[in-house]
Amino acid sequence: MNFEIIPAHDLSLAAQAATFTEAFDGYVGGSFAMDAAGLGRFISLQGAHLCHSRFARNAEGLCGFGYIGRIGESSRLAGMGVVASARRGGVARGLLLHLLEEARARHDRLMVLEVIEQNPPACALYRREGFREMGTLCGWRRPAPAGEPAKAGRSGALEEISLAAASQLPTAQEFPELPWAICRHAVAKMAAGRAYSSGRAVVVIGDPAVAGPLRVHALASTETGAPDWVAMKEALAAMLALHHAREFFAPPVFPEEFGTKLFAPLGFAREPLSQFLMQREP
Template sequence: MPLARAHSDSFSSVYLEGDRPAGVILVARRGWTSRVAAMGVAKPFRGRGVGRRMLGEALEEARARGDRRMLLEVFEQNPAAVRLYQAAGDAEARRLLGYERPAEPGEAAGLAEIDPLDYARVAAREYEPDLPWMLAPETLCGWVAPARAFRLGEAGSAGAAYALVNDTPGESFLLWGLLVPAPGRRKGWGRRMVRALAALHGGKACRVVQVVPEDLAPQFLARLGFAPLPLNQFEMRHDLGA
């Protein structure tokens, strides 16, 4: 039976064989860029070209819209998925790492909660350019509760640190953003912030998901006690032309 396609919105689709879901692809857009936010094929339909079709149609539609590039992330340790994307013409743009820091006692004194939107505004001023989609300040602008943002030190001063976190069940909390404005760097503010967050979360371990470019501050993270996670992602890019 041929697959039918139902649009969940203007850019995302569910593929069906009769009333049986065969696959789904979710596409996000920003400016001239599309991103495959999620893609999956139901187990009975794997090996039948469903993923290839979904990705090919998403690329064709992005090109027809006038988008300039398509982005996606895939775990390097999933060779079948990597081959699928490579066959579609996606190139490995960079490796994305995750990190974890073991639980450690700390002191939360001086930690002030701020609006997550204020964190995004500071990130827009201080972050490196061309970060992965999930770390970009324009993505962080959309973070709401249960995400929480914090400042240590006085806003606008030469000594301050900022963080964006999300607590999770289990033995770790997620650190989505950590920054020290340029005037306060190499003065221990990053370490004090991480220890304060650990105290706030009851001594839980701190985890960073696999969205950090491997060349983005690895020595800084190592000094804070973070070690790379065993699995990592590739950010892949498909240039669609002008």
């Protein structure tokens, strides 16, 4: 092995950010120009922990990374990348195996990750190392109505609640079965946004005061047991009515069932990129 693996907490955020930016240059999911402050926000929003995250370093310097988040006995690979000059040299596999070994040492029962379906080399690596596809995650978009901006619609039974309150509600689906990005733990990490309850459902969106498309961050049934898709659809419909003149989008972190039962019936169109939700026992 012509590289060493070192703890992320031994490195400055600026050095980590430079490696992150280089690794994601030209990435199929979009390039990221990251500085120390931006990386700090990324780490927080992704629920990653520097004490469990690792970097690879070769003779030329930092060449790869794997950020790990952890809830209970489940670990999540929250971000992984290798700089172009070090690819096809075993860095990604070496990092992954090292992270899995550390998860075993912590007695974790599961490691999960999301990988863009349109990134065949990454998908192949995870499959070779025993990760199984648990489902496809899709993105959705609903354009703003054409013509004159419409007045805000009625919010129906929507009741605004705090992000903290939304993050504490029990939901029918939980992490790790539900992707991290739309689970209540991720809602607790949001810096800004609006949360609403509606009957037996909760919906979380971005800040409406910010111009541009409104992101759907989370949509959940607040009853244990089977998800109440009817309640979730009614909550989303009420949100669309409340901000009728706005474009809405949901990034590719929602399982396919959300699309067929919620987004498509309400006028959303599927986006080109998709992800696989994958997991394996360490």
